[in-house]
Amino acid sequence: MIGRSIDRVAESNPQxxxxxxxxxxxxxxxxxSLISIIGQIVISLCYFSELPDDNTEIxxxxxxxxxxxxxxxxxxxxxxxxxxxxQINWQLLWLDLFICTSIISIFALLVVGTYMLIADLAKEExxxxxxxxxxxxxxxxxxLTGKILGVPVLLYLGILLxxxxxxxxxxxxxxxxxxxxxxxxxxxxxxxxxxxxxxLISLTNSSLMGFKPWLGSSVVLLFLLIATNLVFSxxxxxxxxxxxxxxxxxxxxxxxxxxxxxxxxxxxxxxxxKGISDLxxxxxxxxxxxxxxxxxxxxxxxxxxxxxxxxxxxRFHNPMNTVLSKQQSYWFTGCFVAVALGFTLQTTExxxxxxxxxxxxxxxxxxxLGLTAALSPxxxxxxxxxxxxxxxNKDGKLLWKELIFGEKxxxxxxxxxxxxxxxxxxxxxxxxxxxxxxxxxxxxxxxxGANTILLYAAVTQCLLMMxxxxxxxxxxxxxxxxxxxxxxxxxxxxxxxxxxPQVWLFTFLPLVATEYVKISTAITSILGQWLAIALxxxxxxxxxxxxxTSETKMLLSQVKQS
Numbered sequence: 001m002i003g004r005s006i007d008r009v010a011e012s013n014p015q016x017x018x019x020x021x022x023x024x025x026x027x028x029x030x031x032x033s034l035i036s037i038i039g040q041i042v043i044s045l046c047y048f049s050e051l052p053d054d055n056t057e058i059x060x061x062x063x064x065x066x067x068x069x070x071x072x073x074x075x076x077x078x079x080x081x082x083x084x085x086x087q088i089n090w091q092l093l094w095l096d097l098f099i100c101t102s103i104i105s106i107f108a109l110l111v112v113g114t115y116m117l118i119a120d121l122a123k124e125e126x127x128x129x130x131x132x133x134x135x136x137x138x139x140x141x142x143x144l145t146g147k148i149l150g151v152p153v154l155l156y157l158g159i160l161l162x163x164x165x166x167x168x169x170x171x172x173x174x175x176x177x178x179x180x181x182x183x184x185x186x187x188x189x190x191x192x193x194x195x196x197x198x199x200l201i202s203l204t205n206s207s208l209m210g211f212k213p214w215l216g217s218s219v220v221l222l223f224l225l226i227a228t229n230l231v232f233s234x235x236x237x238x239x240x241x242x243x244x245x246x247x248x249x250x251x252x253x254x255x256x257x258x259x260x261x262x263x264x265x266x267x268x269x270x271x272x273x274k275g276i277s278d279l280x281x282x283x284x285x286x287x288x289x290x291x292x293x294x295x296x297x298x299x300x301x302x303x304x305x306x307x308x309x310x311x312x313x314x315r316f317h318n319p320m321n322t323v324l325s326k327q328q329s330y331w332f333t334g335c336f337v338a339v340a341l342g343f344t345l346q347t348t349e350x351x352x353x354x355x356x357x358x359x360x361x362x363x364x365x366x367x368x369l370g371l372t373a374a375l376s377p378x379x380x381x382x383x384x385x386x387x388x389x390x391x392x393n394k395d396g397k398l399l400w401k402e403l404i405f406g407e408k409x410x411x412x413x414x415x416x417x418x419x420x421x422x423x424x425x426x427x428x429x430x431x432x433x434x435x436x437x438x439x440x441x442x443x444x445x446x447x448x449g450a451n452t453i454l455l456y457a458a459v460t461q462c463l464l465m466m467x468x469x470x471x472x473x474x475x476x477x478x479x480x481x482x483x484x485x486x487x488x489x490x491x492x493x494x495x496x497x498x499x500x501p502q503v504w505l506f507t508f509l510p511l512v513a514t515e516y517v518k519i520s521t522a523i524t525s526i527l528g529q530w531l532a533i534a535l536x537x538x539x540x541x542x543x544x545x546x547x548x549t550s551e552t553k554m555l556l557s558q559v560k561q562s
Contacts, residue, residue, distance in 0.1 A: 015133070015143045019150025028154055036158035040165050043104070047097050052078045052086050060086075064093045094172035095261055095268065099254060101166045102183070105159055106250055107224055109191055113152040114198045115217035120151045121202040122212060140316040141309070148195045175257050182294040183253055189301035190250040194220060196308035203315045204323060227251065237278045239346035241359045244339065247300045252276050256290035280346040283433075303339075307332055311374075320381075323374040326405050326414040333418045336367055337425050345429060350436045357442050358511050361449050364422060365508050369479065371418060372457045375411040378464050379471060385409055386544040410540060415457040419450045438515065444522040445511030451529035452508055456482055458536040465543045483508045 052060040065078035066087040079087050124130040133143060149156075170180040198216055227249035237243045246252050255277065258268055276297070279287045287293040311323040324332060340363050344356045377385070385408040403413040423446055430439050456479055463475040486507050497504045497513040504513035505525045514522060 013142055013146045013149075014136075014138060015146030016150045017146075019146060020153055023150070023153050024157075029157065032154040032158045033161060036161040039104075039158075040101075040162055043100055044097065044165070047093055047100070051088060051093075064089050089267070091173055091261060092263060092267060094169045095175075095258070095263065098166065098169035098173050098175070099258075101162060101169060102187075102254065103228065103251060105162065105166070106187060106190070107221070109152075109155065109159060109187065110194050110224060111217050111221045112155055113191060114194055114220050115213045116152050116155065117147065117195055117198045118202050118216045119213035120147065121199065122210065134317050140313045144199055144309075144312055144316065147199065148192070152195075170257075174261050176260055179257050179260060179290055179294075182290070183250075183257060186250045186253055186294060186297055186301075189298050189305070190248070193248070193301045193305045193308070196305050196312065200308050200311050200315070200323070203312065203319065224249070231255070237276070237346075239280060239352070240356050241340055241344045241363055243276075243279055243346070244343040246276055246279075247297050250297075253290070253294055253297060256293055260290070279343075281342040282345050283348065300339075303335060307335070322377070322407070324371075325407060326375060326411075329371055329375060329414060329418055330421060333367070333371070333421050334425070337364075337422050340364075341426060341429060345433055348434055350434055350438050353433060353435055354438045354442065354511075354515075357445070358509065360426075361445065361509055361511050364449065365453060365483070368415065368418070368453045368457065369483075372411065372415060372460050372479075375414055376457070376461050376464055376475075377408055377411070379466065381408050382410065382465060382544060410461050410544070412454070412458050412461055412537060412540065416454055419454055423447070423450050440519070441515035442511065444517075444519075445514040447526060448505055448510035448514065448522065448529070449508070451526060451533065452506070452510065455529060455533050455536065456508075458533055458540065462536055462540050462543070465540065 050062055051064060052062050060078045062078055066089055081087055121130065124133065136143070167180065171177065201216060202212065227246065228251055230246070231249070231251050231254065237246070253276070261268075276287050276293055277289075279285075281287075281296075286296060307324075310328055314321045314325070315323060340360060344360045345353070347353060347356070385406070400413075402409050404417060426446060427443070430442055435442060459478055459482065460475045463478050464471050466474060468474065487509075490503065490507070495503060498516050501513035501516035502521060502525070504510060505517065505522070506529075510525075517525075
């Protein structure tokens with residue numbers, strides 16, 4: 001039967017079979033099993049050693065005793081029953097053991113698994129075998145699924161060996177089996193999300209090959225440390241857009257499981273808050289119970305994992321492709337704005353809504369900087385497009401369709417259309433939700449912010465047309481200079497938005513100054529931004545004409561010489 005299963009795996013996913021065959025050797029299996037078993041024994045002994053010993057003649061202290069308050073504040077002093085046996089809170093002990101094994105599993109899977117996947121792809125690319133894998137008959141989905149399931153297979157084995165202890169501890173803590181399995185499903189979904197992101201990062205940047213595994217795993221580790229600290233330090237949601245980030249930490253559903261034990265909150269003193277149960281979405285409480293909370297977390301993971309896989313499919317077989325096509329970017333922007341605005345509109349207090357829209361504008365800046373990097377073609381691609389641009393009408397392709405949907409055309413029009421989608425979706429909320437006297441400042445802030453982002457995108461595309469080989473570095477440096485340097489200079493000079501709002505209108509966060517300016521000033525600033533965008537656009541058009549003309553002349557000269 002085992003042989004048949006192996007044959008089926010080899011037929012359905014040869015890449016998975018290759019990974020499993022290379023890693024599941026007796027020595028590796030023994031080491032992984034030994035580490036898992038020893039780890040479980042050590043963790044269990046650490047908790048059971050907290051129990052009082054057999055000597056009932058002396059006063060003993062333990063977190064797991066049904067204590068009597070022998071002295072002021074001494075709630076953990078142990079007490080005995082009529083048979084002289086210690087009264088132990090076994091439910092609390094098993095709950096602590098369950099929480100500990102859960103957190104360790106999350107860290108082990110996400111941090112170590114991310115490192116292993118990025119390091120494996122880096123090794124494949126260094127050896128030159130990655131190109132052979134790309135040329136193999138299986139689809140990108142089959143190959144990359146084989147990587148995700150096969151590369152960390154020894155890690156999966158260690159976690160699988162720890163699952164019985166995890167399950168027994170949860171059931172002994174009186175957590176329903178359905179919620180334990182739901183929490184495990186959240187961990188699986190988080191692995192799919194983080195591992196897909198790790199593969200995409202590996203395929204989009206071939207530099208820093210030896211450093212990327214450490215960098216990727218360090219970022220995941222830092223995120224998990226911060227998120228874990230928030231959960232165990234009594235973090236309560238702020239009803240702000242940044243609450244969205246909490247959904248990407250699988251440990252956020254642990255408060256649901258703790259609540260089902262019906263242990264007093266002062267007993268389970270390491271989880272003070274209610275996790276994501278206080279979150280709102282467009283002002284509606286959709287996370288009140290464990291079922292809907294876990295369901296929304298799974299949907300959140302599933303949505304963004306889907307978009308990661310769209311990028312993986314495009315980049316795997318053809319590294320020259322952009323991460324997203326222009327048509328896909330419009331749907332991606334719609335999904336992003338719909339979710340981000342839902343977490344922005346969690347409150348009806350006008351001053352908090354105004355602050356939330358500042359955070360939302362920062363989120364949009366990050367989104368569009370990523371889209372600009374993903375959609376902007378480089379010089380050679382643009383040269384090829386400019387050379388054959390005159391043939392578009394002959395082939396039945398209109399220029400405006402090529403600019404909106406074409407893979408090799410400049411990205412400025414596509415970024416502008418994405419900004420239009422974002423602005424049109426957000427603007428109705430200014431009327432529906434009570435902004436009071438903040439409505440116009442938010443309106444002008446959104447328009448000015450969209451223009452600023454479009455200017456950044458145009459400058460980036462212009463810099464990517466440079467002849468130097470370091471054009472990516474120049475483009476990145478230019479965007480950083482435009483976004484961060486002005487704000488740092490204004491901060492060092494001590495220029496506050498309320499005293500010099502006209503200057504702040506041209507930063508990446510104009511919303512901080514729009515409430516201090518008149519309508520005429522805002523309109524003048526918008527006209528100035530449009531003028532700058534037009535000048536950069538004119539420069540891009542001139543560069544494209546020169547590139548197309550020079551390439552055509554070169555081809556004609558070669559034809560004459562032949």
